[in-house]
Amino acid sequence: MNMKKRAQWRTDLVGYAFVLPNLIGFLVFIAGPFLFSLALGFFQWDAVGPMQWVGLQNYIKLAGDSTFKASFLNTFYFTFTAVPLTLGTGLGLALLLNRPLALKTAFRTVFFLPNIVTVASIVIVWQAIYHPTMGPLNMLLASWGVTDLPTWTMDLNWAMPSIVLMSVWLNAGYYMVIFLAALSNVPQTYYEAARIDGAGGLKRFLHVTLPGISPTIFFVLIMAVINSFKVFDQVMLLTKGGPGRATNVLVYYVYTQSFTKYKFGAASAAANVLFLIILIVTIVQYRNQEKWVTY
Amino acid sequence: VKKSISFLLCLILILSVTMVASAQSEKVKLRVCIWDNEYAVIKATEAFNAQSDSIEVELIVTPWADYTDKLFTTVAGGDNVDAFYFRDQAPFYVYADKGMLAPLNEYIEAAGVDMSVYGSYADQCVVGDQVYAMPYRGGCNYLFYNKTEFDKAGLPYPDGTWKWADLREAAIKLTHGEGADKVYGMFFQPWTWLMIFPAMQEGVQIVTDDYTCDLDNDLVRKALTDYRNYAVEDKMMPSIEIVKAESMSIGNMFSTGKTAMTIAGEWYPGSLNKKIEDGTFKGEWGLTYVPCDTPEYVTQGLATKGAVNKNAAHPKEAFEYMSWITGTEGQKAIAQAGSMPAWLTDENKAILTESMGFDEETAKVFFGKVKMCHEVVNLSAAYVNEILDEEFTLFLVGSQDVDTTVTNCVTRINEAIEEAGLKG
Numbered sequence: 001m002n003m004k005k006r007a008q009w010r011t012d013l014v015g016y017a018f019v020l021p022n023l024i025g026f027l028v029f030i031a032g033p034f035l036f037s038l039a040l041g042f043f044q045w046d047a048v049g050p051m052q053w054v055g056l057q058n059y060i061k062l063a064g065d066s067t068f069k070a071s072f073l074n075t076f077y078f079t080f081t082a083v084p085l086t087l088g089t090g091l092g093l094a095l096l097l098n099r100p101l102a103l104k105t106a107f108r109t110v111f112f113l114p115n116i117v118t119v120a121s122i123v124i125v126w127q128a129i130y131h132p133t134m135g136p137l138n139m140l141l142a143s144w145g146v147t148d149l150p151t152w153t154m155d156l157n158w159a160m161p162s163i164v165l166m167s168v169w170l171n172a173g174y175y176m177v178i179f180l181a182a183l184s185n186v187p188q189t190y191y192e193a194a195r196i197d198g199a200g201g202l203k204r205f206l207h208v209t210l211p212g213i214s215p216t217i218f219f220v221l222i223m224a225v226i227n228s229f230k231v232f233d234q235v236m237l238l239t240k241g242g243p244g245r246a247t248n249v250l251v252y253y254v255y256t257q258s259f260t261k262y263k264f265g266a267a268s269a270a271a272n273v274l275f276l277i278i279l280i281v282t283i284v285q286y287r288n289q290e291k292w293v294t295y
Numbered sequence: 296v297k298k299s300i301s302f303l304l305c306l307i308l309i310l311s312v313t314m315v316a317s318a319q320s321e322k323v324k325l326r327v328c329i330w331d332n333e334y335a336v337i338k339a340t341e342a343f344n345a346q347s348d349s350i351e352v353e354l355i356v357t358p359w360a361d362y363t364d365k366l367f368t369t370v371a372g373g374d375n376v377d378a379f380y381f382r383d384q385a386p387f388y389v390y391a392d393k394g395m396l397a398p399l400n401e402y403i404e405a406a407g408v409d410m411s412v413y414g415s416y417a418d419q420c421v422v423g424d425q426v427y428a429m430p431y432r433g434g435c436n437y438l439f440y441n442k443t444e445f446d447k448a449g450l451p452y453p454d455g456t457w458k459w460a461d462l463r464e465a466a467i468k469l470t471h472g473e474g475a476d477k478v479y480g481m482f483f484q485p486w487t488w489l490m491i492f493p494a495m496q497e498g499v500q501i502v503t504d505d506y507t508c509d510l511d512n513d514l515v516r517k518a519l520t521d522y523r524n525y526a527v528e529d530k531m532m533p534s535i536e537i538v539k540a541e542s543m544s545i546g547n548m549f550s551t552g553k554t555a556m557t558i559a560g561e562w563y564p565g566s567l568n569k570k571i572e573d574g575t576f577k578g579e580w581g582l583t584y585v586p587c588d589t590p591e592y593v594t595q596g597l598a599t600k601g602a603v604n605k606n607a608a609h610p611k612e613a614f615e616y617m618s619w620i621t622g623t624e625g626q627k628a629i630a631q632a633g634s635m636p637a638w639l640t641d642e643n644k645a646i647l648t649e650s651m652g653f654d655e656e657t658a659k660v661f662f663g664k665v666k667m668c669h670e671v672v673n674l675s676a677a678y679v680n681e682i683l684d685e686e687f688t689l690f691l692v693g694s695q696d697v698d699t700t701v702t703n704c705v706t707r708i709n710e711a712i713e714e715a716g717l718k719g
Binding site: 046047048049061066127130131132133134135151153154155156241242243244245256259260261262 | 363364367371372389393394395474534535536537539540541542677678681684685686688689692694707714
């Protein structure tokens with residue numbers, strides 16, 4: 001028996017040894033900073049002097065901070081527009097490419113391409129697209145007879161839609177690839193049965209395709225929502241939260257609190273609020289999945 | 296005997312090599328942070344290393360864009376880097392307030408450094424009653440003009456007595472072309488202080504030393520309105536939308552001939568001369584005093600500073616290095632690198648005049664002692680710049696009127712000052 005236990009222990013040890021590097025990385029770079037940030041939300045700290053316990057003061061101040069309120073609302077605005085548009089576009093592209101098509105692989109590559117290019121390069125291209133007078137977007141609108149052309153990233157009403165549009169273009173290809181994999185797993189027999197029963201294209205999509213890929217939709221929805229709440233690169237590089245505070249989102253707020261104002265306690269409190277929002281939204285999504293996800 | 300002499304010679308050789316090696320290894324190694332395009336410091340540090348027997352400086356060079364964030368994480372993280380330079384003004388006051396800088400009074404006294412040679416720049420290095428930095432590069436803004444554009448328009452060059460109305464009139468006449476061939480009469484870098492520069496010349500301070508916001512003023516309203524009208528009504532400068540969309544800057548506007556005039560600092564002649572050398576700037580440029588409506592001439596200027604880390608591994612040597620850079624020899628090296636030294640001796644002026652190719656009149660303007668106004672130089676700077684940028688931009692894109700803009704600025708700045716506990 002002892003020998004058996006020892007042998008088992010040895011086997012386990014090999015397993016632990018494989019897991020250990022990743023575990024150390026997780027503890028040092030994710031779990032540790034996360035717990036530190038949770039605690040830091042209750043302190044006033046400038047990263048230099050001693051930490052000062054302030055209880056809920058950071059959170060109370062957040063509630064009265066007009067910039068935080070603006071960034072909070074902007075984050076929701078971004079998430080609730082970017083996520084459906086990104087997933088809709090991703091799914092649409094996947095459906096188009098999931099049929100016999102010439103140059104299918106080339107199209108797939110083209111749509112996925114934005115994901116392997118750095119956001120900084122992409123922003124330069126989109127800056128040109130959004131140019132108020134010489135940008136192709138406004139030129140196109142002008143050719144259609146639109147007279148009151150928006151200035152996009154410098155327009156109070158159009159700045160956030162500009163970020164959303166760029167983000168949809170940036171991310172749709174990634175989700176398209178995932179949807180394509182899911183679509184290929186829906187058994188063809190289901191479609192044949194539906195066709196025999198007289199179901200048209202729309203009905204087959206609603207009653208066969210969507211339920212068939214619902215676990216994937218659920219997965220990408222969770223991922224897209226989390227990523228949208230964490231939006232930063234596009235904002236930092238394209239608008240720096242402006243004009244005014246029109247595109248100031250929560251992560252950008254956390255950044256400016258930390259590295260412009262050196263208020264790491266307040267920044268952590270804001271980050272914790274963001275974590276809480278993501279947690280609640282994810283729990284709600286998990287709870288509701290039974291109603292529409294078919295495994 | 297031969298063997299003995301050979302042995303003795305070998306012994307002497309080995310001993311002398313060992314002694315040289317040990318002397319070299321005794322050099323104190325300093326680590327100093329700088330951003331990548333600050334050639335003046337890079338060249339002056341090379342000169343320092345070449346002449347010093349006891350100290351060797353290793354520059355930790357960071358790209359300009361990342362420098363401020365990286366410096367903060369380095370110093371706040373407890374790194375014992377010995378000294379560093381400030382790219383921006385606001386962090387200096389924050390660092391001093393947070394005790395991240397070594398106080399230099401004792402060192403200055405012991406070394407007999409005369410801070411009065413730096414004039415008003417010396418005051419910009421003091422927080423409370425302590426000196427926390429040394430000014431190594433002077434700061435002063437001028438009106439730069441493209442002589443070719445003035446000749447084409449048949450206008451006389453600005454003579455240094457211009458008021459803002461003169462600039463407006465000339466800039467309108469100098470604006471021509473469309474699309475890619477458009478040449479603006481004037482380009483202002485979208486710095487918030489520059490948007491209300493005429494008001495600052497009249498004595499308006501954005502936030503005073505006792506943390507009072509001074510912006511609720513008709514001079515500020517007028518300056519902002521004029522600034523917007525330059526683009527919207529006169530169209531003699533690009534609108535803020537175009538400036539941001541094309542990431543326009545002094546460098547890519549004036550140097551490429553896309554504007555006939557601009558306001559830029561003492562650092563710009565060196566950059567222009569380089570562009571002339573490599574053929575990217577064709578034509579001739581001149582500089583003169585900025586437009587000013589007040590009887591006494593006022594321009595904007597702040598020194599660029601270096602400081603010693605509170606946690607420096609070698610604070611004494613770090614001060615020795617910093618006082619060399621800001622002293623006679625270092626300032627000469629700064630001038631030779633094409634930057635304006637904070638300590639303007641006749642010798643430094645001559646070096647810079649020669650290296651920049653200034654004529655007598657330009658040199659007189661460039662080195663003239665004038666009254667300076669400046670943006671926020673206290674702890675509120677970290678909050679103020681962001682607020683001004685947000686509110687001024689909303690006004691410039693037409694999303695709010697000037698009264699709302701000024702009211703919002705004052706309210707938000709006062710709230711930030713109160714929340715940070717800066718007043719009293």
